[in-house]
Amino acid sequence: MARYLRYLIPLLLFTLLVGLLYRGLSLDPKLVPSPLIGKPMPGFTLTRLDDPDKTISDADLKGKISLLNVWATWCTSCRAEHETLVEFARTGKVAIYGLNYKDDRADAQRWLMQLGNPYIANAFDPDGRTGIDWGVYGAPETFIMDKHGIIRHKHIGPLTGQVIASEILPLIAKLEASE
Amino acid sequence: MIPELGHFALILALCLSLVLAIFPMAGSLTNTPRWVAMAKPVAWGQFTFTAIAFACLVNAFLSNDFSVAYVAQNGNSLLPTMYKISAVWGAHEGSLLLWALILGGWTVAVASLTRNLPAEVLARVLSVMGMVAIGFLSFLLFTSNPFARVFPVPAEGGDLNPLLQDPGLAIHPPMLYMGYVGMSVAFSFAIAALIGGKLDATWARWSRPWTTVAWVFLTVGITLGSWWAYNELGWGGWWFWDPVENASFMPWLAATALIHSLAVTEKRGAFKRWTVLLSLLAFSLSLLGTFLVRSGVLTSVHSFAADPARGLFILVFLCLVIGGSLTLYAWRAPDVTSGGRFSMLSRETLLLGNNLLLVVISAFVLLGTLAPLIYDAMGWGKISVGFPWFTTMFVIFTPIMVVLMGLGPLTRWKHHAPAELLRTFRVALIVSLAAGLLAALPLLHGDWSPAVGLAVLLSVWLVSSLVLSLRQRYRNPATLKALLQNPAARGNGSYFGMIIAHLGVAVFIIGVTFVTQFNIDKDVRMSPGQSIEMAGYTFRFDGVESAQGPNYRADRGRFVVSRDGKEVTRLAPEKRTYLVQRKPMTEAGIDASLLRDLYVSLGEGLGDGDWSLRLYYKPFVRWIWLGGLLIAIGGLCAALDRRYRLPVPARAGRSVPATGKTLAEEAHR
Numbered sequence: 001m002a003r004y005l006r007y008l009i010p011l012l013l014f015t016l017l018v019g020l021l022y023r024g025l026s027l028d029p030k031l032v033p034s035p036l037i038g039k040p041m042p043g044f045t046l047t048r049l050d051d052p053d054k055t056i057s058d059a060d061l062k063g064k065i066s067l068l069n070v071w072a073t074w075c076t077s078c079r080a081e082h083e084t085l086v087e088f089a090r091t092g093k094v095a096i097y098g099l100n101y102k103d104d105r106a107d108a109q110r111w112l113m114q115l116g117n118p119y120i121a122n123a124f125d126p127d128g129r130t131g132i133d134w135g136v137y138g139a140p141e142t143f144i145m146d147k148h149g150i151i152r153h154k155h156i157g158p159l160t161g162q163v164i165a166s167e168i169l170p171l172i173a174k175l176e177a178s179e
Numbered sequence: 180m181i182p183e184l185g186h187f188a189l190i191l192a193l194c195l196s197l198v199l200a201i202f203p204m205a206g207s208l209t210n211t212p213r214w215v216a217m218a219k220p221v222a223w224g225q226f227t228f229t230a231i232a233f234a235c236l237v238n239a240f241l242s243n244d245f246s247v248a249y250v251a252q253n254g255n256s257l258l259p260t261m262y263k264i265s266a267v268w269g270a271h272e273g274s275l276l277l278w279a280l281i282l283g284g285w286t287v288a289v290a291s292l293t294r295n296l297p298a299e300v301l302a303r304v305l306s307v308m309g310m311v312a313i314g315f316l317s318f319l320l321f322t323s324n325p326f327a328r329v330f331p332v333p334a335e336g337g338d339l340n341p342l343l344q345d346p347g348l349a350i351h352p353p354m355l356y357m358g359y360v361g362m363s364v365a366f367s368f369a370i371a372a373l374i375g376g377k378l379d380a381t382w383a384r385w386s387r388p389w390t391t392v393a394w395v396f397l398t399v400g401i402t403l404g405s406w407w408a409y410n411e412l413g414w415g416g417w418w419f420w421d422p423v424e425n426a427s428f429m430p431w432l433a434a435t436a437l438i439h440s441l442a443v444t445e446k447r448g449a450f451k452r453w454t455v456l457l458s459l460l461a462f463s464l465s466l467l468g469t470f471l472v473r474s475g476v477l478t479s480v481h482s483f484a485a486d487p488a489r490g491l492f493i494l495v496f497l498c499l500v501i502g503g504s505l506t507l508y509a510w511r512a513p514d515v516t517s518g519g520r521f522s523m524l525s526r527e528t529l530l531l532g533n534n535l536l537l538v539v540i541s542a543f544v545l546l547g548t549l550a551p552l553i554y555d556a557m558g559w560g561k562i563s564v565g566f567p568w569f570t571t572m573f574v575i576f577t578p579i580m581v582v583l584m585g586l587g588p589l590t591r592w593k594h595h596a597p598a599e600l601l602r603t604f605r606v607a608l609i610v611s612l613a614a615g616l617l618a619a620l621p622l623l624h625g626d627w628s629p630a631v632g633l634a635v636l637l638s639v640w641l642v643s644s645l646v647l648s649l650r651q652r653y654r655n656p657a658t659l660k661a662l663l664q665n666p667a668a669r670g671n672g673s674y675f676g677m678i679i680a681h682l683g684v685a686v687f688i689i690g691v692t693f694v695t696q697f698n699i700d701k702d703v704r705m706s707p708g709q710s711i712e713m714a715g716y717t718f719r720f721d722g723v724e725s726a727q728g729p730n731y732r733a734d735r736g737r738f739v740v741s742r743d744g745k746e747v748t749r750l751a752p753e754k755r756t757y758l759v760q761r762k763p764m765t766e767a768g769i770d771a772s773l774l775r776d777l778y779v780s781l782g783e784g785l786g787d788g789d790w791s792l793r794l795y796y797k798p799f800v801r802w803i804w805l806g807g808l809l810i811a812i813g814g815l816c817a818a819l820d821r822r823y824r825l826p827v828p829a830r831a832g833r834s835v836p837a838t839g840k841t842l843a844e845e846a847h848r
């Protein structure tokens with residue numbers, strides 16, 4: 001009997017693999033859970049991108065449903081999502097803020113001039129400190145906060161029309177309804 | 180109209196693959212010669228209709244028919260003709276169609292090129308290939324129809340991903356698919372043999388040239404992919420352990436083990452069960468690669484549009500093909516007789532050792548590739564497995580493997596006295612140890628460099644063992660004379676193929692180690708007119724100018740590289756923006772030579788004509804691809820060996836005693 005069992009080993013290993021792959025189909029590899037969800041947003045006070053003499057802080061985002069988009073000029077996916085973000089800003093559904101992450105001020109200003117500015121204001125985070133507090137893995141990332149400044153959602157990777165329609169708009173509607 | 184013809188042809192191809200899967204197999208089992216005889220013509224029919232479908236899709240791209248959704252997504256009227264054709268396999272649906280076409284191609288090649296194969300064996304092999312074709316053709320038709328129309332018809336196409344607009348990448352997927360799909364031949368031969376219960380040296384002999392050719396394509400495909408990444412991705416790397424790269428590397432490792440194990444089965448009648456298992460494994464890993472790339476379970480720079488329905492389809496297909504074949508294996512393998520016995524020190528043992536190492540490496544690669552998925556599925560969190568894991572694995576296993584590779588060709592089958600072996604290798608051992616020590620000495624760079632020492636030791640060991648082997652083979656002037664008179668004689672192809680391929684491994688090791696150890700790179704900001712020194716070369720930056728391509732705009736940097744005041748070369752790295760997809764792409768400026776590459780890639784414009792730049796000095800990087808090329812050439816020589824074209828009886832007569840003896844030994848036990 002043992003002589004026959006040996007030859008079943010490859011099949012058994014394969015069965016394990018199939019179980020794993022089947023499970024994998026229902027998981028999204030791009031989904032990185034954030035421990036910050038459900039918690040108040042980390043505090044920050046940074047200079048504004050458009051004017052180094054003015055500052056912006058987490059207090060500015062409170063009191064309304066807000067969206068914080070982490071971006072940089074060196075990030076090609078950010079360029080891909082930029083147009084979507086500009087269009088989304090036109091709808092006025094949510095207050096869009098930006099965190100310009102590990103970037104060059106002049107470059108970032110030029111980018112907004114050329115490609116359009118969807119943001120109410122941008123915080124300038126050249127050394128990425130604030131990014132670390134927010135648990136940023138890489139740009140682009142997008143956070144949604146409720147009225148009280150509690151982080152409700154985090155999206156990693158570029159925003160697309162579909163992401164906005166299926167993830168962000170329903171969430172905003174829910175947050176608005178609950179208040 | 181033409182796309183509908185293509186769709187219709189594809190449906191016919193699927194119908195014929197059903198016929199191919201059922202009738203010849205049933206005929207061979209029930210002894211119905213008329214059904215067996217259907218195999219060849221039906222295989223041709225299936226191939227022809229797939230080819231018609233493919234031609235229709237090519238035509239849709241060439242004629243800018245944007246009413247076809249796939250063309251609208253991946254084509255563009257501004258694309259150069261070459262890329263219009265390569266755009267056919269630029270995304271999921273078309274690449275799958277190419278896959279099906281290549282599978283049809285291999286099927287008719289087996290149908291028409293194998294001589295001396297009993298009709299029912301051929302029928303079974305073709306039937307199994309027909310079953311595989313059913314899977315791919317129905318996958319195409321039911322989940323990924325490349326001929327689906329779109330309405331309203333867009334005025335212009337969405338363009339081919341700019342990353343793929345490169346000559347290297349235009350031919351890289353077809354080469355790779357030739358390799359992947361070619362493994363289905365070895366797979367089908369193994370299944371046919373398991374069904375027929377005749378696993379012998381003849382089976383190995385039929386399967387061998389096909390496996391070797393598929394392996395050559397896979398080698399070329401992987402080498403091209405690596406070369407493309409180096410040229411196109413702009414960070415000077417040549418291998419990234421990306422899931423998709425791993426997906427091509429795993430079947431390569433399994434196939435490498437397989438071609439060696441087939442040699443043992445053919446020559447000595449041993450390792451039969453192991454060889455069968457490897458045949459199944461090599462193709463299974465190719466299929467697994469397809470699943471990983473197209474199901475979206477892993478993130479990768481290559482990933483195709485992920486779609487859970489497609490993922491599920493391939494998973495079911497995987498279960499049927501791999502699960503079915505492994506069940507057949509579990510059922511039939513216990514009845515296979517063991518082959519010739521051998522002692523602890525013999526060529527069989529060494530080849531078995533290398534086989535196990537290759538399989539272990541490929542298991543480690545699989546584990547590293549799937550680790551993020553395993554973690555996720557177990558709820559342990561998210562991880563990404565990077566270079567250190569894979570590098571450590573290679574540093575551990577490669578030396579052992581190379582030592583065995585050196586010993587193998589000079590060790591006799593069945594038994595070799597250890598003392599005698601030591602005497603043979605005495606010189607090689609001393610020479611390679613001395614060379615390794617010399618290379619590790621802190622002479623050149625002021626530091627001990629054990630990695631370089633090890634690499635040199637291994638390469639010299641390998642090369643000197645090859646020299647020893649040549650000397651042993653041609654010590655007798657008569658054999659040398661025979662070689663010169665008839666270089667294409669039987670057996671020479673495989674022998675010299677082995678020599679060239681193993682030499683390729685030595686070259687590859689040197690390339691990898693030297694480029695990792697002595698690579699110099701700099702990230703700099705430069706103004707026009709400024710010069711920078713690196714590795715003895717002076718790079719003068721002459722600014723960036725605008726250039727216009729057929730479907731892109733580019734910023735083209737100008738560099739003059741000189742050494743000791745003499746101009747060496749001019750480099751023109753580009754940063755392209757493709758007009759349709761607005762993706763920035765880097766085209767590195769490279770001056771290649773055998774001993775070093777100079778590599779410049781443009782970063783970002785920083786204003787006032789200043790640019791951020793990356794400069795690299797990469798010694799011996801060409802040896803990596805030269806090694807790959809030599810390995811492929813070696814494989815080709817082996818596959819073209821005359822003995823595969825000679826009638827079987829001459830050979831079978833010789834292998835009978837080996838089998839007979841084994842059987843006798845079995846009886847004694």
